[in-house]
Amino acid sequence: MYDNHALSVACENSEEVVVVFVFDKNILSRLKDSQDRRLTFIYESLKEMNQLLKQVNSRLIVLFGDPAQEIPSLASRLDVETVYVNEDYEGYALRRDKEVAERLSQKNISFFKFKDQVIFSPQEILKSDGKPYQVFTPYKKTWLLKLKPKHYEEFPVNLKKMIVIKAISSEPELKALKAYGFERSEILIPPGQTAGQKLLKSFLPKLKKYDKDRDIPSKHGTSKISVHLRFGTISIREAVRACRTQRNKGAETWLSELIWREFYFMILAQFPHVETKAFKLQYDKILWPGKVEHFKAWCEGKTGFPIVDAGMRQLNQTGFMHNRLRMIVASFLVKDLLLDWQWGEAYFAEKLLDFDLAANNGGWQWCASTGCDAQPYFRIFNPDSQAAKFDPENEFLKQWVPEAFEKSKKYPSPIVDHKVQRNKAIELFKKYQSQ
Numbered sequence: 001m002y003d004n005h006a007l008s009v010a011c012e013n014s015e016e017v018v019v020v021f022v023f024d025k026n027i028l029s030r031l032k033d034s035q036d037r038r039l040t041f042i043y044e045s046l047k048e049m050n051q052l053l054k055q056v057n058s059r060l061i062v063l064f065g066d067p068a069q070e071i072p073s074l075a076s077r078l079d080v081e082t083v084y085v086n087e088d089y090e091g092y093a094l095r096r097d098k099e100v101a102e103r104l105s106q107k108n109i110s111f112f113k114f115k116d117q118v119i120f121s122p123q124e125i126l127k128s129d130g131k132p133y134q135v136f137t138p139y140k141k142t143w144l145l146k147l148k149p150k151h152y153e154e155f156p157v158n159l160k161k162m163i164v165i166k167a168i169s170s171e172p173e174l175k176a177l178k179a180y181g182f183e184r185s186e187i188l189i190p191p192g193q194t195a196g197q198k199l200l201k202s203f204l205p206k207l208k209k210y211d212k213d214r215d216i217p218s219k220h221g222t223s224k225i226s227v228h229l230r231f232g233t234i235s236i237r238e239a240v241r242a243c244r245t246q247r248n249k250g251a252e253t254w255l256s257e258l259i260w261r262e263f264y265f266m267i268l269a270q271f272p273h274v275e276t277k278a279f280k281l282q283y284d285k286i287l288w289p290g291k292v293e294h295f296k297a298w299c300e301g302k303t304g305f306p307i308v309d310a311g312m313r314q315l316n317q318t319g320f321m322h323n324r325l326r327m328i329v330a331s332f333l334v335k336d337l338l339l340d341w342q343w344g345e346a347y348f349a350e351k352l353l354d355f356d357l358a359a360n361n362g363g364w365q366w367c368a369s370t371g372c373d374a375q376p377y378f379r380i381f382n383p384d385s386q387a388a389k390f391d392p393e394n395e396f397l398k399q400w401v402p403e404a405f406e407k408s409k410k411y412p413s414p415i416v417d418h419k420v421q422r423n424k425a426i427e428l429f430k431k432y433q434s435q
Contacts, residue, residue, distance in 0.1 A: 001159075001195060002154075002157060005115060005116040006085050008158075010161075012041070012158070014081075015161070016161060018162070019053060025065050028181060031350075034183050035185040037353045039182040040185045041227060041353060043177045054165075056207045057164050058162035058165060059173065061170070062172055068096055072104050074171070087114060087121070089265050090275070091355050103286075117229070119143075119147065119262060120262060124261075125142050128314035134372040140256065141261050151326065152244070196228035199225055199234075208250040214253065217311075218395035219411070264363075268362075274361055280368060290339035298312065311328060318353075327363070330390060334367065338428065341368035342364075343372060348364070
């Protein structure tokens with residue numbers, strides 16, 4: 001509400017503005033868990049937004065259905081002239097927005113999209129020949145060279161332009177979460193823009209040590225604002241503004257992580273085949289020899305490798321997983337268990353509170369060595385050495401896999417031999433590398 005490109009322009013160009021949210025049945029119907037944490041985060045954030053609008057004698061309109069039908073229908077009922085939205089780069093969203101625009105056009109209603117969830121759109125950072133980057137480091141270098149203060153200025157929202165409640169009294173209000181087919185769940189990270197801003201503010205004193213602390217899962221060294229960026233309760237511009245208030249290695253490292261996020265948005269938009277295939281298409285031919293029962297053990301955190309199991313248990317119980325652990329468990333699934341990276345990608349998509357298709361896909365393909373960046377297939381994480389390096393006192397491991405350190409408890413033996421599986425992985429990828 002406070003830093004939103006489309007809403008800001010709508011308020012600037014219009015006499016009256018109404019804010020609309022659609023619970024998209026096309027998306028919700030694919031979710032398997034009625035207690036999906038993301039719905040609780042979204043719902044609670046909408047409640048806060050609605051309260052803000054009520055303070056100016058307006059409210060949120062909340063629709064439930066197919067946006068391609070619901071938005072044009074609402075626009076006709078309210079006799080609006082223009083619909084403003086922010087850009088999305090996922091395949092479904094692009095198709096949806098195109099259909100919405102076409103249906104609105106048939107009613108002589110304008111439709112405008114705005115760049116909001118990124119600093120630079122997927123078409124703005126390109127190589128000198130006009131082609132998209134496929135390696136992060138040169139992309140980052142160009143991104144930083146292009147960055148100016150104007151790129152992260154706030155888009156103010158004039159709430160006084162909001163349409164009064166009386167004018168929309170017959171339109172759907174925010175109902176109980178159950179009305180949309182979901183139940184409330186416990187979430188680790190507080191929802192809403194107020195909580196998001198508070199979380200960001202509390203992170204700033206830690207920013208100077210971010211480069212050192214971000215890989216230690218037992219420390220609270222990361223921002224945990226990824227879910228807020230995902231759902232727009234914090235703008236990417238605010239994150240960059242916060243980052244630019246400090247000049248130290250920690251701030252540089254955090255900004256680099258934000259640039260990784262944009263890099264994966266760019267890859268998704270410029271190479272849409274990654275949604276369903278490997279970026280390096282030759283790796284789609286791999287016949288994965290791993291065992292289904294090993295995938296089950298991985299999902300449940302029962303592999304006999306404490307650092308892997310700790311990460312998976314944290315994910316299953318909280319909807320969050322520390323970024324270092326995301327890399328470790330992903331590498332383990334693909335390079336130790338020799339299982340299809342897309343199985344892991346899909347599991348994360350079900351469980352992560354901060355799930356974002358571009359980042360999730362990009363991260364998995366990076367770890368699996370099937371992606372665009374220079375992650376060679378023979379670079380394989382050793383779970384034991386990773387644990388020794390990033391959790392040397394076993395603080396995190398004892399929290400999530402205490403039975404591994406208690407003689408009275410039974411902890412499973414390792415389900416594979418890392419050294420043996422490492423060699424198998426190298427031979428497997430070597431076979432398909434040049435195809």
